[in-house]
Amino acid sequence: MTTIKEETLVAEIDHLDKKGNGQAVIWRESETGSNPRKLKLTIPLTLPGEKIQVVVDEPDKRRRKVSPEKILTPSPERQDAPCPHFELCGGCVWQHWNYEGQLKHKTNHVKEALQREGLDPELVRDTIGMDNPWHYRNKMEFTFSPEGDLGLHEQGNFRKIIPLETCLIAGRKIVDATMEVSEWVKEFGLKGYNKDKHEGLLRHLMVRESFETGEIMLALFATEAPAGELAPAAEDLITRITNKFPNVKSLLWLVNTDWADRTQSEETFVLAGRDFIYDELGGYRYRLWFDTFFQTNPVQAQKLVELALEMGEPKEDEKMIDLFCGVGTFSLPFAARVKELAGIEIVETSIESAKRNATDNNLHNTTFLARDARRGIDEVHESWGLADLLLIDPPRCGAGGKVMRRIGRAKPKRIVYVSCNPDTFATDTAELLPFGYTLQKVQPVDLFPHTVHVECVALLTLDE
Structure with missing residues (x-):
C-alpha cells in the first residue's frame, strides 16, 4: 500500500486566476539539495494578500489545487457569505468578498x-x-440529478448537482417557482437524467422572469413527451402552476433526447399560455422564447x-x-x-x-x-x-x-x-x-x- 505524502504549508495569495481562484507560489528545497522547486497552488475561496494554511498532498508536484485549511491573515475585504450553498454551488465564486472589493x-x-x-x-x-447586487438574474437554468433533485452544478464537478433551497442571485419569483417544480417532482417520484447511462426523464428547468412585465416562463426539458403514463403528472403541474403563479404566461414541456447536455428542444409542448413571454428594456418590448439570448x-x-x-x-x-x-x-x-x-x-x-x-x-x-x-x-x-x-x-x-x-x-x-x-x-x-x-x-x-x-x-x- 502506497502512502500519500502530505505537507502543511503556508501560502500567500498573489493574485486570482480567470476563474476567481487564489494563486500562490511556494519555493521548496528539493530532496537532493539542488535548486529550489517551485510549487504553484490554486486555492479557491481566498482573496489577494491573504495568508493561508493548506495541506498539500504530493507537494513535490509542480502544481496542486487545494482547499484552504485555515485563513491565517484574512483580507479586510473578506465577509461571511450569505448563501447556505455558497462553498459548494458553482453559481457564485465571490460571496466571501465584499462588493467594493469585487468592483x-x-x-x-x-x-x-x-x-x-x-x-x-x-x-x-x-x-x-x-445598488443591490442580489436577486438580479432574470433567467436561470437548473439541472436535475438522477435522483430527481433540482439545483446547480457543484463547483468544478458537472456530474454532481447541489439541491437548492434558495438562490440569492436569481429573482425571488424564479426561486419560488423553481421550488414548486421541485416539490412536484418529489410528489410524483420522477427521476432525473443520468448523463453517464443516458437514461432518466427530467434534464433541466429553465425559468425566465421579466422584471418589467412580470411575465414568467417555465420550461421543463425531458426525454419523453407529457403523454401516456406522464399525463397525470403533467396535468397536475399545469394545475399547481396556473393556480399558484398566475404570472406564468408560458409553461413548456420540451423533449430533448440528444446526448449533448444542452437546453435544446426536438419537440415543444405548450402546457399553458404561449411559447414566449414579453419583456421590456428601456421602453422597448421584446418577445423572448426559451432559446432567445437576452441580457440576464x-x-x-x-x-x-x-x-x-x-x-x-x-x-x-x-x-x-x-x-x-x-x-x-x-x-x-x-x-x-x-x-x-x-x-x-x-x-x-x-x-x-x-x-x-x-x-x-x-x-x-x-x-x-x-x-x-x-x-x-x-x-x-x-x-x-x-x-x-x-x-x-x-x-x-x-x-x-x-x-x-x-x-x-x-x-x-x-x-x-x-x-x-x-x-x-x-x-x-x-x-x-x-x-x-x-x-x-x-x-x-x-x-x-x-x-x-x-x-x-x-x-x-x-x-x-
Missing part, C-alpha cells in the same frame, strides 16, 4: 487587459456596480444601452450597423435615433426575432441580415454605402482579427464596442489602431455580481 478587482482586470495590448489603462473608468441582468443591461447611446451619439441623418445584433437589444433604441440601421447576426432565429421586435415597436427603418459578420458588412455597404456609426457586441470569444480588420477598412466614423470579455475586447481593439482609430473611453459595468465576469462599453473614433 475594484474588475476595474483592474480591464486595465490590465488593455495594458497587455499596449492600450492606455487610464482610459478605464471605475466599474459601475449595483435587466437593471445593468439598461445601463449598457444608456452608455452605448451616450458614447455613440446617434444622429437623425446617419446610417448605422449593429454587428452581432442578436434580437435587437441595442438595435431598437439606436434605430429610433438614426436614419437607417442594419443588424447583422449569424443566428437565423435571432434575426427573425429582431425583425418581429422592430415591427412590434413600430420601427420601420431597420434591415436585419442572417449573415456572418464580414459578409454582412459587405452586403450592407453594397446596399446603402458606408455606415457612419457601428456598434459591435460580440460573444465572449470576441470578434477576431479578420472581422476587426474588415471594420477598420470600412472606416465608420465612430465605433461603440460592447464587450463581455475584457481580454478579447483589448485584443480586438488593438486591431483597429493601424486603421487610424483612437480608443477614447472604456466604462466597465458589473452585470454579474459575485462572479468573475465584467462587461465594458467603449468608444473608438476615426482620426480626422
Whole structure:
C-alpha cells in the first residue's frame, strides 16, 4: 500500500486566476539539495494578500489545487457569505468578498487587459456596480440529478448537482417557482437524467422572469413527451402552476433526447399560455422564447444601452450597423435615433426575432441580415454605402482579427464596442489602431455580481 505524502504549508495569495481562484507560489528545497522547486497552488475561496494554511498532498508536484485549511491573515475585504450553498454551488465564486472589493478587482482586470495590448489603462473608468447586487438574474437554468433533485452544478464537478433551497442571485419569483417544480417532482417520484447511462426523464428547468412585465416562463426539458403514463403528472403541474403563479404566461414541456447536455428542444409542448413571454428594456418590448439570448441582468443591461447611446451619439441623418445584433437589444433604441440601421447576426432565429421586435415597436427603418459578420458588412455597404456609426457586441470569444480588420477598412466614423470579455475586447481593439482609430473611453459595468465576469462599453473614433 502506497502512502500519500502530505505537507502543511503556508501560502500567500498573489493574485486570482480567470476563474476567481487564489494563486500562490511556494519555493521548496528539493530532496537532493539542488535548486529550489517551485510549487504553484490554486486555492479557491481566498482573496489577494491573504495568508493561508493548506495541506498539500504530493507537494513535490509542480502544481496542486487545494482547499484552504485555515485563513491565517484574512483580507479586510473578506465577509461571511450569505448563501447556505455558497462553498459548494458553482453559481457564485465571490460571496466571501465584499462588493467594493469585487468592483475594484474588475476595474483592474480591464486595465490590465488593455495594458497587455499596449492600450492606455487610464482610459478605464471605475466599474459601475449595483445598488443591490442580489436577486438580479432574470433567467436561470437548473439541472436535475438522477435522483430527481433540482439545483446547480457543484463547483468544478458537472456530474454532481447541489439541491437548492434558495438562490440569492436569481429573482425571488424564479426561486419560488423553481421550488414548486421541485416539490412536484418529489410528489410524483420522477427521476432525473443520468448523463453517464443516458437514461432518466427530467434534464433541466429553465425559468425566465421579466422584471418589467412580470411575465414568467417555465420550461421543463425531458426525454419523453407529457403523454401516456406522464399525463397525470403533467396535468397536475399545469394545475399547481396556473393556480399558484398566475404570472406564468408560458409553461413548456420540451423533449430533448440528444446526448449533448444542452437546453435544446426536438419537440415543444405548450402546457399553458404561449411559447414566449414579453419583456421590456428601456421602453422597448421584446418577445423572448426559451432559446432567445437576452441580457440576464435587466437593471445593468439598461445601463449598457444608456452608455452605448451616450458614447455613440446617434444622429437623425446617419446610417448605422449593429454587428452581432442578436434580437435587437441595442438595435431598437439606436434605430429610433438614426436614419437607417442594419443588424447583422449569424443566428437565423435571432434575426427573425429582431425583425418581429422592430415591427412590434413600430420601427420601420431597420434591415436585419442572417449573415456572418464580414459578409454582412459587405452586403450592407453594397446596399446603402458606408455606415457612419457601428456598434459591435460580440460573444465572449470576441470578434477576431479578420472581422476587426474588415471594420477598420470600412472606416465608420465612430465605433461603440460592447464587450463581455475584457481580454478579447483589448485584443480586438488593438486591431483597429493601424486603421487610424483612437480608443477614447472604456466604462466597465458589473452585470454579474459575485462572479468573475465584467462587461465594458467603449468608444473608438476615426482620426480626422
